[in-house]
Amino acid sequence: MRRPSGQTLNLLRALMDEPRKWHHGYELSQDTGLPSGTLYPILMRLSDRGYLEHKWMASPDAGAPPRHAYRLTAKGSAYSREQFALYKDPGAKPVSLASRA
């Protein structure tokens, strides 16, 4: 598996700001500055790995269509904290393939 990119870390930070809140795609795009073409592939990957849960939520505005909303799972929160710690500590060494062998 790959090291998370800076864009993924930014997104994880945005999701971790309010971990229990459901976030919308456009809001995340504005918070992180990620365009939709970058944001959604990351959301899909995080979801595929079980780090993100999503659901359809009715809009509070009458007549407005429902929106897809996202938040980190417990596993995703733990993963985020681990990655933040890893890349905050300059002495931390990423786990390389060879060092596992």
Add this chain to the structure above:
Amino acid sequence: MRIPRHDRLADALLEVARRLLRPDYRHWADAMRAEAGYVAREERVRWALGCLWTAIRMRFNPMKTGDYRVSRGTMLVEAIGAFVPLILAWFEIVFGPSGIVRLTREVIDRFFLTYPGGSYILVMMFVNGVIGLLGPVGLFLGLRYAFTGRGINSRSLGWTLAAVPVLANILGMMAGRVWGPLHFQDGQLTFAFLFAWLPAAVILHLTWISRPILPAAPDSATLARPT
């Protein structure tokens, strides 16, 4: 009510994105389309283009089957194959019978400056004398990986080490067309492959292989499903 043209364009792009995505990802297309309704009107087409780009990427992702992980022994062979020729060439350029360390004012005047394209050759000798340092550096990094398992952990360092010889080679070849001697192009592609592209590729490999491993994906039963 008439739908503005850019909204129709955004809708069309989102529909293409939906069709491109695999059936098990269609709910993502619906999510992107629903979200487009909340995006500021002037950004909607750009949003839809991004969604189309997402669909294209997700469509092509499963086709990526290459796995560049290799054993330490393979990396040892790879590093020797890529960097030893460069070291030999670098050694020749710097310390060889007509190398940089033997250049004198008289030699430069007599064998370089008096011939067409000679100045270019002289400049390229110095450039390659510096760029060729990638040979010993790359071999050291390759051996370090082979013996300790430590590759190039800094992505920026890896990309820089790979980009410098390639850029220098491209610029050098372009300059050679203008200032180089006649028949300069002969053998340039072999030179480029052996002394720039191949070492750069191995540097990138050493950078890629040092990426950390994320925990394995959870069991599919634990994945959140859209409601």
